[in-house]
Amino acid sequence: MVLPLGNFGAQSRKNAYGYTYADKTKPKERRYVSTNWVYPFGNTNASMVAADIYKLCYPRVEVPPCGIELHLYQNESGEIFVIADMTDEIREKYLKETINLFLEIYGVCYIFEENIQIDNSTRRQRCNWEILPAGELPSKHIKKQLMEHRQKIDTYSIFRLEYMETFKTEKIVEGINGFNGYYAYVFNNYCVLESAVYGNATYIIPKENWELLSQKKKRELFNEEKVIAKLDHTEKWQKNIMGCLTNWELHKHKV
Known part of the structure; x- marks a missing residue:
């Protein structure tokens, strides 16, 4: 999923x-x-x-994003399909967007009148995060990726990653799929989701169940009041993130 x-x-x-x-x-x-x-x-x-x-x-x-998610589904005959997760909200608000999403990715879209029954006993798993290579920090990781693709390095974005790396964290993981460009900095009590792409924002969520929370759509996190802070990427970003980390006493800077 x-x-x-x-x-x-x-x-x-x-x-x-x-x-x-x-x-x-x-x-x-x-x-x-x-x-x-x-x-x-x-x-x-x-x-x-x-x-x-x-x-x-x-x-x-x-x-806000539509947040349409796709399932990999296999029926009893062994046929494999990709189907949209048609929640009530998606069906009511984003039906046209769902069709256009399939056409954009696959070039074809089939619409069924009846519901496709999915065995809910099978554990559904979202794939949103992966561990960085051992000893590799996000700033170096993104620089290497940009150089490999011969893309211009956005100094301001790299600066935010390098600044986050001055804090002591329990672990750092890289976002994929809908969290592409994001890195999760897991502290003692909180998790900071920081984007390497300018124009997004920094999200701070509780450390408890952060993996599960990060699989939710952003609007779901706001609706469930799980977003502790959202910091826009402005000229005051460094001051704002320092204020949050200092006030909450997450960790002191590395020595």
Whole structure:
């Protein structure tokens, strides 16, 4: 049972991560856009410094992800299918999006009038996290992946990962499927879900049952009041995350 990655196309991106759009009915506002590393006054002999970039932009409206999950299903005849988890909410709100998701990924979609009966005695398992290679930190891991694919390294994203690595954690795991780009930093009492992709947010959830909680859709976590804090990726992110970690006394910085 998986939440498809967002790299198949527009529909899968909206399904896994949601999307935003500009509200042009409201006046523009000064908003942080990115951070670039530059030489001060063009002096290449000096050390590079971080420069925050701001622009006048229309306010963004955040639309949550559909969260349509897919099951790998095998019937008594041995035939294998991929079927959508048609919850009442999905059926009512996202039927068209479900069809488009299948068409985008597989190029074909079959619609059945009757329900497909699934044996609920079989334990359903979501695959959302995997252990990083031994001794490999997220910042080095993502840098290696970007270099292998010859993609530009987003310095600001790497900075957030490197900053999280200055704290002592019990373990760090890498997100896959719908949590692609996220890393789970498991502390003594809490779990911090941090994204390597700018534009997402940092989520803090309880450590207890964090594996189970992380398998839920983000809107489910909010509905069940399991999100202790959501920290947007703004220029105040470092100050905000330090305040949370310090106030809750998760762990001191590494020596």
